[in-house]
Amino acid sequence: MQKKNIFILGSTGSIGLNTLDVIRKFPDHFCVEALTAKSNIELLEEQILEFSPRIVVVKDEKAAKEIQKRIPGKFDLFIGDDGLIEATRVGDYDILLSALVGFAGLKPTIEGIKRGKRIALANKETLVVAGEIITELCNKNNAEILPVDSEHSAIFQCIVGEESKEINKLILTASGGPFFGKSKKELSDVTVEEALKHPNWNMGSKITIDSATMMNKGLEIIEAHWLFNLRKEKIDVLIHPQSIIHSMVEFIDGSIKAQLSLPDMRLPIQYALTYPERFESSFTNTNLAALKELTFFNPDFDKFTCLKLAFDVMEQGGTAPCILNAANEVAVEKFLHGEIKFTDIPELIEKALNNIENHSEPDLETIVECDRLTRDFILE
């Protein structure tokens, strides 16, 4: 296998760090074309020194000056959102690891798709808000999306060698988050600190709150809908608190295939980079006898309204998923800043969905506009 150049969109986040850990393990197979960071200049500097990327993207002029002072002139430096887009347009890479948080990941990811690259997709919002556009662009440009989310990677692994017409149902597992055992009433009083304590995964704050509201699973079912081209009726959610089975696929003959391992994001990341091959690694060593039991429960749609809203917007289509996503991003920010209660998150989202017009078959401009409108609506 020829050495693959990786463009990492979001290298200082949790997925970015795990990706660099995988690349570190296989120096003969992978090298880093680009690193991008928002605010963590110190970490970015360390990463640049270790991986010698050809391209670096930072948030603004101030960060650019800072990084140039620290490591002068060994790479092309791009700045801001436009810089991100430009870098993905001109970079010499084989795989675009798309791991920015939220809506911001959409446009640079589209550049990678337009160039027919492999997209290792961790930024689920890309498919949530613009699934139709992305799917068309992938087909047109012969780009392939490899899922990095553990759930979608599990499904992708389970359908290797199988016919998609023989899939009966996807079963996305969910840990249930930190509030699985709480009553609906108790949810209104939870603190930011409690919401940030995920039982199984160590992730960024936005996705951790999304796990607590189960909006993360909601975004994932919409992502699965586009990745695997399946209708709402063919996508189920199953609570599995141990997060060992990462998801399952039921086939038309009743056979179910599951992918499992101890939770470690390096495994799905590595698979997205090495597919169709698997490389030997020892990130996880799963001993089921030591784990003793795996348990399963149906999700409570009444308690976790976000999950219900996600199923609804998946059916509605158009810009509804974009409204859901934008409203959620702003509401989560507000919750993290102590401005609203935990249970206000789904209420705000529902309000946005009821007040902002849904456009069917939107183009990219319409989506960007809808995203902006929704954010303004929630901020007011």
Added chain:
Amino acid sequence: MQKKNIFILGSTGSIGLNTLDVIRKFPDHFCVEALTAKSNIELLEEQILEFSPRIVVVKDEKAAKEIQKRIPGKFDLFIGDDGLIEATRVGDYDILLSALVGFAGLKPTIEGIKRGKRIALANKETLVVAGEIITELCNKNNAEILPVDSEHSAIFQCIVGEESKEINKLILTASGGPFFGKSKKELSDVTVEEALKHPNWNMGSKITIDSATMMNKGLEIIEAHWLFNLRKEKIDVLIHPQSIIHSMVEFIDGSIKAQLSLPDMRLPIQYALTYPERFESSFTNTNLAALKELTFFNPDFDKFTCLKLAFDVMEQGGTAPCILNAANEVAVEKFLHGEIKFTDIPELIEKALNNIENHSEPDLETIVECDRLTRDFILE
């Protein structure tokens, strides 16, 4: 898909009945070329009337006369062990469903392999006693073996689309049988009735006793060794009392794939007939939330000596697996007839292994002779 002719070796047993149930569900895809029965003439008559096979094989002259009296002259009738071999040699079939019990299945199965047919293999003894010969014959004649055992079918399904060199380990699950919770001491007093009560599967008496001693799992690891061409170190056994996960495969990157469903033999049988396709059916409908939990334990090799013996003979190779199998068949018969205690089964097998010479790279004659010798040894 063209209609496939199925030759059912052992149509009145548990696997035979389940196979006919699958064929019954897909009359446009499958028809029955041959039915064979040992003693249950009444059931055989019903099956002949329903499925109109071109060939029927019965145990002896008496059974032949009986069946000819009941349904005269609509099929070719073969008699005895030689008749079985002749029928598999001349029959016009696409798939040989090999479901005789024990060593008896070996020779007719070989005839199917020599003709380059698909073998849907339920008779694990074929691979246990003659794995090397069978594997060579399959390669030479371009015959394919599709596993019917739920465990091997699970593994086969998990490696579809994967590279065999990327398999790290097979994890065969075992229910643990009816005596999983008993102490080693308690095992010596169990009755035939207790041993025949399998917690999850409804099967014939020989295989049910094998499940109680865990020799069934022992035979399965040897079968897996040949089917998937993996060394002893790459095959694990895991106790999973619910029998929902039918087996798993761990890959070199640490990812594990599992196949699961409620226990129903029609699922793996159907897959062996329809592979590489899956046909829509509703034999099983697995609801994990309703099942609530799946549990796992390490096997106790000290308590279930048969399992340890099987791992040992797999390593020794030669005729050792044949000795193990023959000794087990006779010992189980003796136990079923109340002649020996449950714990005498592994002791007799161990005695046979210590007293009968192991021949490496045996030909078929040597295997047949070794089988006979071992049976005589145990009977004395």
